[in-house]
Amino acid sequence: EVYQNNIWGDDDEFVSFKKVLRSLGPDFDSQPLASFHSVSKGFMGECGLRGGYCEMTNFDPDVKAMLEKLISASLCSSTSGQVAISCMVKPPTGDAAELYKAETTAVLESLKDRSVMVHEKLNEIPGITCNPLQGAMYAFPRVDIPKKAIELAESKGMQPDFFYCLELLEHTGICVVPGSGFWQYPGTFHFRMTILPPKEQLVVFLDKLAKFHVEFREKYG
Secondary structure, eight states, X not given: XXXXXXXXXXXXXXXXHHHHHHHTXXXXXXXXXXXXXXXXXXXXXXXXXXXXXXXXXXXXXXXXXXXXXXXXXXXXOOHHHHHHHHHHHSOOOTHHHHHXXXXXXXXXXXXHHHXXXXXXXHHTSTTEEOOOOOBTTEEOOEEOOOHHHHHHHHHTTOOHHHHHHHHHHHHHOOOOEEXXXXXXXXXXXXXXXESOSOHHHHHHHHHHHHXXXXXXXXXXX
């Protein structure tokens, strides 16, 4: 549930697993549930700071003891990650509260603005379509890959979208993740990209992507 603050759709809201479980009635009151939260992928860490926690509800005491023993034997988060976790679960109060709220709002509004821009610009590229970004920090556009490129990729033992992403990397220096790693619908091709870079860098990225995609389709079309 690490993206609970990163909700971009105007009519969307975060609903926790715990809330859903509680809504199912008394038959599920004793259902074990592990809930995870993290700064590592949320608006505070932005994929840099590392830290998180797990809430265990209705766990057998012996199971919980073993999990705590296992965690105790692992490396802990860095000091900066632990400070970020502290701020997340207990936001600053007093004189720092107003600044914390202002900075949090600015970060989330900036990410939302980037999510809208990425969605719009991706859909302006012929042969690329993308659904509105409802949350998190990624876009997952669908890519039209010409038949000749598909056949060439398969002859090399590659997934077509992997071949596309490799060509993109080699020709532009842009690194995205092939959709084939995310169990996409058979016969479709996608890639995953982040919206984290500053807006001006995203504009350059999307312009390079558009130029590459047009040339790729011309080459293999």
